[in-house]
Amino acid sequence: MGGWGATDNRDGLSAMFSPNHGNTFNCPVEICEARYGLNVVQKGLAERPKNPAGHTGGHGVSVTYEARAPASLSVGYTRAKIPVWSLNDQQSGGTNAMTIQRVSGTKEDHLFASGLTLQSGELVLINTANGGNA
Numbered sequence: 721m722g723g724w725g726a727t728d729n730r731d732g733l734s735a736m737f738s739p740n741h742g743n744t745f746n747c748p749v750e751i752c753e754a755r756y757g758l759n760v761v762q763k764g765l766a767e768r769p770k771n772p773a774g775h776t777g778g779h780g781v782s783v784t785y786e787a788r789a790p791a792s793l794s795v796g797y798t799r800a801k802i803p804v805w806s807l808n809d810q811q812s813g814g815t816n817a818m819t820i821q822r823v824s825g826t827k828e829d830h831l832f833a834s835g836l837t838l839q840s841g842e843l844v845l846i847n848t849a850n851g852g853n854a
Contacts, residue, residue: 721735721736721737721746721780721781721848722735722736722778722780722781722816722848722849722850722851723735723736723766723768723777723778723779723780723804723813723814723848723849723850723851724736724777724778724851725777725778725804725806725807725813725851725852725853725854726771726774726775726776726777726778726806726807726810726851726852726853726854727775727807727854728774728775728807728808728854729775730775731775731776731777731778732775732776732777732778732850732851732852732853733778733851734765734778734779734780735765735778735779735780735781736778749763752785757787757788757789757791758785758786758787758788758791758844759785759786759788760783760784760785761784761785761786761843762782762783762784763781763782763783763784764781764782764783765779765780765781765782766779766780766781766782766814766847766848766850767779767782768780768814768850769811771810771811771853773810774808774810774853774854775853775854776853777804777806777813777814777850777851777852777853777854778850778851779850780814780816780847780848780849780850780851781846781847781848782845782846782847782848783845783846784843784844784845784846785843785844785846786841786842786843786844787838787839787840787841787842787843787844788840789840790837790838790839790840791837791838792835792836792837792838793820793833793835793836793837793838793844794833794834794835794836795818795830795831795832795833795836796831796832797816797817797818797831797832798816799815799816799849800815800816800817800831801815801831802815803815803849803852804849804850804851804852805852806852806853806854807852807853807854808854810852810853810854811853812852812853813849813850813851813852813853814847814848814849814850815849816831816846816847816848816849817829817831817845817846817847818830818831818844818845818846818847819844819845820836820838820842820843820844820845821842821843821844821845822839822842823839823840823841823842
């Protein structure tokens with residue numbers, strides 16, 4: 721889920737998902753915690769700067785998961801290096817990011833990985849892109 725772009729007539733929509741892609745969906749916190757062995761520590765709209773010159777892209781999503789037991793994680797994020805494009809020469813939107821905070825205190829950024837090992841108590845921080853401005 722992420723922010724959708726602004727248009728010339730309105731701000732972008734926040735926390736949207738695409739039913740056409742099949743891999744973007746909104747799993748309710750309670751279902752996630754019951755099924756997947758994770759605690760949802762925090763879930764909300766991502767921070768975004770206001771566009772003073774026009775319409776602002778929608779908010780992405782910020783979510784932090786905590787592993788309750790050892791686990792394996794695979795991720796793949798596109799739109800992680802080049803920001804979402806904008807219209808009318810406005811400031812670009814955001815990028816996607818995922819960070820693992822280990823129990824040792826170290827942090828690891830990952831865009832694509834398979835079979836990452838998580839230990840109990842480790843955090844997975846995900847921020848999806850804000851939409852582009854217009």
